[in-house]
Amino acid sequence: MLPLRRLHRGVKNLRRYSNVAPTTKLFIDGQFVESKTANWIDLHNPATNEVVTKVPLTTHDEMTAAVESCKNAYESWSKTTVLTRQQYMLKLQALLRRDIKKIAANITEEQGKTLPDAEGDVMRGIQVVDHSCAAGTLLQGESLQNVAKDMDIVSYKCPLGVTAGICPFNFPAMIPLWMFPLALITGNTMLLKPSERDPGATMLLMELLNEVGVPPGVVNVIHGTHDSVNFICDHEYIKAISFVGSDKAGKYIYERGARNGKRIQSNMGAKNHAIVLADADKDATINQIIGASMGAAGQRCMAISVCILVGESQKWIPDIVKKAKELKVNAGHEPGTDLGPVISSQAKQRIIDLVDAGIKQGAKCVLDGRNVKVEKYPNGYFVGPTILTDVKVDQDCYKEEIFGPVLSIMSADTLDDALKIINSNPYGNGTAIFTSSGSAARQFVHEVDAGQIGVNVPIPVPLPMFSFTGSRGSHHGDLHFYGKQGLNFYTQTKTITSLWRQGHAVTKASVSMPVQ
Numbered sequence: 001m002l003p004l005r006r007l008h009r010g011v012k013n014l015r016r017y018s019n020v021a022p023t024t025k026l027f028i029d030g031q032f033v034e035s036k037t038a039n040w041i042d043l044h045n046p047a048t049n050e051v052v053t054k055v056p057l058t059t060h061d062e063m064t065a066a067v068e069s070c071k072n073a074y075e076s077w078s079k080t081t082v083l084t085r086q087q088y089m090l091k092l093q094a095l096l097r098r099d100i101k102k103i104a105a106n107i108t109e110e111q112g113k114t115l116p117d118a119e120g121d122v123m124r125g126i127q128v129v130d131h132s133c134a135a136g137t138l139l140q141g142e143s144l145q146n147v148a149k150d151m152d153i154v155s156y157k158c159p160l161g162v163t164a165g166i167c168p169f170n171f172p173a174m175i176p177l178w179m180f181p182l183a184l185i186t187g188n189t190m191l192l193k194p195s196e197r198d199p200g201a202t203m204l205l206m207e208l209l210n211e212v213g214v215p216p217g218v219v220n221v222i223h224g225t226h227d228s229v230n231f232i233c234d235h236e237y238i239k240a241i242s243f244v245g246s247d248k249a250g251k252y253i254y255e256r257g258a259r260n261g262k263r264i265q266s267n268m269g270a271k272n273h274a275i276v277l278a279d280a281d282k283d284a285t286i287n288q289i290i291g292a293s294m295g296a297a298g299q300r301c302m303a304i305s306v307c308i309l310v311g312e313s314q315k316w317i318p319d320i321v322k323k324a325k326e327l328k329v330n331a332g333h334e335p336g337t338d339l340g341p342v343i344s345s346q347a348k349q350r351i352i353d354l355v356d357a358g359i360k361q362g363a364k365c366v367l368d369g370r371n372v373k374v375e376k377y378p379n380g381y382f383v384g385p386t387i388l389t390d391v392k393v394d395q396d397c398y399k400e401e402i403f404g405p406v407l408s409i410m411s412a413d414t415l416d417d418a419l420k421i422i423n424s425n426p427y428g429n430g431t432a433i434f435t436s437s438g439s440a441a442r443q444f445v446h447e448v449d450a451g452q453i454g455v456n457v458p459i460p461v462p463l464p465m466f467s468f469t470g471s472r473g474s475h476h477g478d479l480h481f482y483g484k485q486g487l488n489f490y491t492q493t494k495t496i497t498s499l500w501r502q503g504h505a506v507t508k509a510s511v512s513m514p515v516q
């Protein structure tokens with residue numbers, strides 16, 4: 001017998017793995033099935049570098065079975081009543097709350113973020129489910145009586161058919177929950193492809209769908225990388241694709257899917273700037289900026305990665321560095337950890353390379369986390385809090401999305417100069433200003449060209465009654481995730497014009513367009 005080793009000491013829902021890692025299953029037609037593929041990806045716990053599961057590169061036959069299952073399920077699922085679908089979401093909402101710690105433990109194990117942050121990951125997804133429970137109101141169309149004599153018009157929001165979701169690694173629960181609850185509540189079925197780097201949370205969500213009693217085939221899950229993405233972009237049954245991830249994949253999927261006539265929403269990378277004016281509440285601002293730049297080891301698309309200090313606030317750099325130094329780097333399941341590891345050794349190396357490049361190009365490293373050591377986890381992919389000052393727009397550390405715990409500090413003389421920097425950056429996901437001046441805040445809100453804006457709020461992610469409205473280089477497509485736009489993405493409008501004459505018949509063929 002091979003020795004067992006214990007992962008996640010001190011965490012509830014302890015799981016034991018043998019040295020032969022278990023496999024991640026496919027979810028086809030309501031069943032968890034072992035892939036017949038010969039090709040597997042080892043998934044490493046980023047804190048320990050141990051293999052925790054093997055993820056299959058789904059075969060073509062398995063992907064075909066999954067999409068056919070979605071198509072078959074659509075026939076009956078699209079005819080269920082809104083109230084029935086709402087009931088499923090209400091039950092799912094309760095089970096997600098019940099299992100939040102179990103899902104969070106899986107996220108920490110596969111993705112690395114801290115347990116409290118992993119719970120936040122699930123909670124932000126639960127809020128989308130909460131909102132989707134109002135489907136009876138949200139899905140109402142429009143109506144107008146007497147648009148002409150005896151004529152009325154009504155419109156309905158109707159499902160599209162089979163939809164697909166392609167997810168990134170950094171929010172293993174939240175992003176699938178941005179996708180399938182809205183797809184389902186609007187009467188669609190969905191083929192999901194979680195990130196091959198941490199599919200475990202999605203699989204736990206599928207267990208919950210089975211427990212809720214959602215019929216087999218309404219959601220199917222395949223795994224893999226390029227081949228599964230190409231399959232989704234090309235398959236005739238799939239009418240719409242929701243994508244969240246990097247620029248390279250997002251642009252590719254947008255173009256390939258659109259060429260095949262699919263509706264696409266593609267959320268991509270970011271470079272989120274915070275402007276700090278000297279009249280801001282100093283302690284609160286520094287705490288918020290450090291939390292927003294270093295939280296989740298900087299692997300959030302809404303992380304503050306650039307801080308522009310305007311005028312006198314440039315004197316705050318030593319205090320910013322002091323605050324960042326206090327953060328504890330450790331495995332995500334260890335109590336008191338502020339920063340867990342980054343997702344992979346390649347991601348760690350890329351972060352280090354970009355910091356190196358920044359320094360070579362003129363930036364100064366005032367806090368260096370490149371060689372951080374975590375004694376208990378010597379094999380983990382840790383990067384400590386890192387701060388670069390004197391960052392300029394032509395340096396690689398500014399031009400690239402670093403996606404690590406690195407805060408780039410820039411300086412500007414005026415708010416106008418700071419606004420110019422932000423508006424010249426190709427991304428438009430999020431931005432924030434810290435100030436006590438209402439007029440400066442108002443100018444910022446009106447003049448900054450980004451989709452999600454915080455005023456004394458560092459990560460202004462809208463709650464699900466609004467939509468996630470990243471703009472410019474951070475989004476391709478017309479309709480955003482969740483909120484009213486999310487519902488519109490997953491529906492098409494059917495407009496019915498009815499004529500019920502009272503008292504007199506149509507007696508003459510009308511060959512001209514009516515003029516009134």
Ligand code: NAD
Pocket residue numbers: 166167168169170171193194195196224225226229244245246247248249250252267268269270300301401403429468470474
């Ligand atoms: P990624 O693009 O590497 O992976 C996302 C998905 O695309 C995965 O399912 C992966 O299998 C697939 N994929 C990867 N490369 C591909 C390629 N060349 N062709 C086709 N498919 C490919 O992204 P990631 O590293 O998992 O996630 C981090 C990125 O996601 C960051 O850029 C981050 O800013 C972004 N993100 C954006 C948002 C947002 O809402 N704007 C939210 C979360 C993450």
